Amino acid sequence: MAQDKLKMIPLGGLGEFGMNCMALRWQDDIVVIDAGLMFPEEELLGVDIVVPDISYLTENREKVRAILLTHGHEDHIGGLPWILSELNVPVYGTEFTLALVEGKLEEHRLLDDADLNEMIPGKRLTLGPFSIMPIRVTHSLVDCVALAIHTPVGVVLHTGDFKIDLSPPDNKPFDLHAFAELGKQGVLALLQDSTNVDRNGYTPSERAVRPKLDEIFGQTKKKLFFSCFSSSIHRIRLAMELAHTHGRKVAIIGRSLDNTTEIAQDLGYLDLPQGLVINPGQIRDFPANKLLIMISGTQGEPMSALSRAAVNNHKFAHIDAGDTVLLSSRVIPGNEKSIYRMIDHLERRDAKVIHDDGQSGLIHVSGHGSQEELRLMINLVRPKFFIPVHGDYRHLKRHAELAGSMGVVDKTILLEDGDVLELDKDSATKTGKITVGRVCIDSGGTSTDVVEDIVIRDRKHLSEDGIVLPIIQINKRTGLVENAPEIVMRGMAIPEEGLIAEARHVVQRTLEGSSAEEKADYGVIKEKIRNDLKRYIQKSTSRRPLIMPVILEI
16 A cells, blocks of 8 residues: 555646646546636637546546536536536535536536535545545635545645635635644645736735725716626625615626526525516616616627627617616636727717726726735645646746745645646655647537537638639439539639639549549549649649539439
């Protein structure tokens, strides 16, 4: 037993934001922490979501004991439908996290077969050689936990996403005491959220946005449209309290907001006064200064309720001159274009737009700890090994430097997706790499809609160089070409007339130079036409369009 080591293998989330997924392995037992997705970069044309490649888990399927979820954000639970369709294992999460997971699995028709188990902060659960203690942390979502995983070689502490908020709106503060206790007992490895490692100081409490929002509610003379992340229950609750105080009725528009407010009410996170919430259809029955419209779409998503309202294309949400639109959220990197395009449309409607531009006061606070909180956590826990998680490489590197400079950690280790880290009581060494990567999925998110690299390459190819379709009619009986070949070109940024005529000749010559046997074998003749056309077009235009010969049998 002496030579047994604990293996830690990140499958996603170390080297990118999103797609968080980490495997811990002791001998023949594996537990997985989180199962997130990532939204695609622009070059992934037509891809809706990106999830981690879990081939390591599927190859070891009989060893996977469970998936443990730290909280319910998409970058931590969004990959679950995909993973569970490949690997049906028990899932553990807090009450609110599981409520979000249920909705997601129902959508993908996976709920009936899923094995969902509730974790209660402060209550241990045992899975094989792992004993897991969920510890309450605060974040921009409710019911979030860090996981202290007791293994045969020591405690591995995974913080999940967190900030240290000692006065959160739901009065369930960050459990500093539990972390201090762990620190006394000794922690082998601390895996800590790196999202805000660039920010100095502390992240303000969720309550800190109240004064500014209260002021905006008081100054708004007409309709107030309020948009925040649909998972920000604290922010939704605050907006509804302020609406009640300022005598406004609340209409909720947008499927995601609808779902989470319903779950939050069922689980007691939202306690709404009778008659406060009205149906979107009732908006026209109330004066403009008596309305708060909670609307989804802070990131300018093309089909979101707010984007549609901004171009006056929503059944219930009509934005008129003088209305105020308040975006109580941050700009997620990569979404700048769509957000500012939406703000432009809102400005055209003469609405007053208040967003987190540094000039509007405190209308949004982050859910992630800044440098001082990261330091405080490291000081409390005093781990032997420190491993930064959640972020691009530069965030992980900066975080490792921050931890190293404090002098309380024996060793900081920079891991990336696919690295295998082996730990025992005294050492931590990288011993190899496994296959990891990303799986691109087209809408629907079911396993049948996986987009292979070659498809993305074709889409890129089409977007840059266009497509050429040579259409040839061949008589099935005689094997003779019936008419002159037709050439269809799309997306070629060059005058096509002369090119089409010449391309037709090229195809004609290929056909004339082919034997009856070759013409009868459509695979061969298509390949010959593709090669000859490709050579001609590349030579005369320096372009490489996608060439797809079509053979019509007559």
